Amino acid sequence: MRYYILIVAFFLSFANTYAQAPLSVGDAVELALSNNFQILIAGKNIEIANNNFSKGQAGYYPSITFKLNNSNTLTDNQDPSSFINGLFSSSRVTPTIDLQWVLFDGLRIRANYEQLGKLSELSEGNEIVILQSTVQGVILSYYNILLQAERLASNREVLELSKDRYAYFENRKNLGTAVTFDLVQAKNAMLNDSTIVIGQRLELSKAIRELNRLMVIDLETRWMFSDSLKAVPAPYEYSVLKESMLSSNANLRIQFVNQELKNIALKQGKAGLYPSLILNPGASYTYSHFDGTLPSGDAVITDGSTTNYYANLALSFNLYNGGKTRRTIKNARIDIDIAQLTTNQLKQSLEAELANQFNTWQVMLEALLIARENLESAELNIQIATEKYKNGSITSFEFRDVQKTYLLVSLTKLQAEYNVIATQTDLLRLSGNILREIE
Numbered sequence: 001m002r003y004y005i006l007i008v009a010f011f012l013s014f015a016n017t018y019a020q021a022p023l024s025v026g027d028a029v030e031l032a033l034s035n036n037f038q039i040l041i042a043g044k045n046i047e048i049a050n051n052n053f054s055k056g057q058a059g060y061y062p063s064i065t066f067k068l069n070n071s072n073t074l075t076d077n078q079d080p081s082s083f084i085n086g087l088f089s090s091s092r093v094t095p096t097i098d099l100q101w102v103l104f105d106g107l108r109i110r111a112n113y114e115q116l117g118k119l120s121e122l123s124e125g126n127e128i129v130i131l132q133s134t135v136q137g138v139i140l141s142y143y144n145i146l147l148q149a150e151r152l153a154s155n156r157e158v159l160e161l162s163k164d165r166y167a168y169f170e171n172r173k174n175l176g177t178a179v180t181f182d183l184v185q186a187k188n189a190m191l192n193d194s195t196i197v198i199g200q201r202l203e204l205s206k207a208i209r210e211l212n213r214l215m216v217i218d219l220e221t222r223w224m225f226s227d228s229l230k231a232v233p234a235p236y237e238y239s240v241l242k243e244s245m246l247s248s249n250a251n252l253r254i255q256f257v258n259q260e261l262k263n264i265a266l267k268q269g270k271a272g273l274y275p276s277l278i279l280n281p282g283a284s285y286t287y288s289h290f291d292g293t294l295p296s297g298d299a300v301i302t303d304g305s306t307t308n309y310y311a312n313l314a315l316s317f318n319l320y321n322g323g324k325t326r327r328t329i330k331n332a333r334i335d336i337d338i339a340q341l342t343t344n345q346l347k348q349s350l351e352a353e354l355a356n357q358f359n360t361w362q363v364m365l366e367a368l369l370i371a372r373e374n375l376e377s378a379e380l381n382i383q384i385a386t387e388k389y390k391n392g393s394i395t396s397f398e399f400r401d402v403q404k405t406y407l408l409v410s411l412t413k414l415q416a417e418y419n420v421i422a423t424q425t426d427l428l429r430l431s432g433n434i435l436r437e438i439e
Contacts, residue, residue: 023223025142032138035216042127049123058113062101069094091289098282106274111267118261125254136429141211146229147418148204154407155197161400162190231420241431248432259339266332272325275317284308354430361423371413378409
């Protein structure tokens with residue numbers, strides 16, 4: 001409770017033009033997920049991929065083209081041998097509708113459609129990776145602020161003890177009962193503690209700015225942090241975490257999609273071994289107008305039209321292209337092997353990371369239990385020292401040493417709390433469960 005009051009008092013002293021609203025870990029995560037630039041960009045990429053995931057984009061449907069041609073001529077013919085002499089003009093308008101429809105292309109269109117679907121999945125997978133990374137960053141940043149605030153509070157208490165010691169020696173020197181050496185030593189200790197406080201205050205400011213950056217708000221915004229720096233050990237089992245990781249890890253799922261894309265690329269390459277059949281129906285209409293003068297001087301004005309219909313089939317089959325199609329297929333098969341090797345490598349790497357992190361978590365749990373027990377001993381020790389100091393059994397210097405030891409033990413315990421929170425958060429990310437935990 002004492003440390004919580006110190007934290008609250010510290011943040012109140014940091015008040016500025018921004019209102020200090022209460023902020024929990026959940027609030028911080030929600031703000032980050034709503035405002036983070038990378039998440040917003042990933043969402044836009046998903047929109048593009050979903051828009052592209054259509055049969056029309058893959059080539060299932062025909063394309064229809066409308067064209068309109070207009071030609072106009074003006075001729076002044078003065079040739080006696082010509083049937084028509086004089087000035088005449090002609091105009092022609094030709095609208096055309098043309099349809100192109102691929103009836104068969106070796107199942108390339110189907111492969112294209114599958115590819116668009118997998119690209120949509122890939123965009124969603126990339127978004128999940130960013131979401132998980134953002135959530136982990138916000139959680140660690142939030143608790144790091146609490147840790148840095150606790151450190152600052154402890155350093156300030158140590159500084160107060162150093163100031164008291166310096167004042168004590170200064171009074172004794174004025175009375176002639178202390179030597180200059182003791183006074184200088186006390187002053188050096190006080191100045192050193194002052195420097196530590198200044199540096200720790202900077203670390204706390206940097207930690208707050210980092211959280212604000214992740215939440216994409218004004219960097220100088222100040223908060224009242226409502227959660228406490230207390231780890232709640234989870235009942236994790238390595239086998240369960242490993243199974244979850246192999247099925248839900250975001251990076252591994254992306255790699256599985258990449259493997260499927262390589263298989264689709266092989267299908268696209270094999271399509272070149274088959275013929276393609278294209279239907280090309282259409283129609284054109286031509287309207288013409290003629291205005292001229294005959295040798296007799298009579299005017300000639302005529303109008304006419306022509307309508308054409310057509311339905312063409314085009315069959316094409318590549319007989320030889322220097323082995324390009326075969327090489328494309330061979331390279332696609334090699335890419336599939338590479339993708340499988342990459343997947344195996346990623347699995348092994350993730351398993352090693354999970355095992356190391358799980359072992360680290362177990363060690364951190366043990367260290368936390370020891371730190372909590374050590375703090376209980378330190379609390380008992382300071383209670384006993386307080387009674388002895390009141391009774392005059394120990395000097396003020398001895399009592400300050402006990403106080404300083406208590407502060408250091410408290411800080412060690414807080415660091416142990418943070419370490420457990422950090423390792424548990426990383427285990428959640430590796431196993432693909434971090435987003436479920438915040439829902």
